[in-house]
Amino acid sequence: MKTEEHKMKKERWEKDMMLEHRRIEMEEQRLQWEQEQEIMFCDVTTMDDDQRAYVLAKRAKIAKAMSASVGETASGESGV
Incomplete structure (x- = not known):
């Protein structure tokens, strides 16, 4: 019983971590895109x-x- 709970918590934690890494990756891509836009269109x-x-x-x-x-x-x- 405890091992099943532990396994479920671990799986949930891994899923949460994967989602957080994806969110961070998307934020980094957005920031890079904004910087590139500033460079490409500056006077x-x-x-x-x-x-x-x-x-x-x-x-x-x-x-x-x-x-x-x-x-x-x-x-x-x-x-x-």
């Missing part, structure tokens, strides 16, 4: 050369990652 005309170079490099990195992600999705692979 570089008011920046100095170093700032502009940094933003353009970050944009290129984001675009490359997105292209790779689209390629994986098209070929049936999952990047997630």
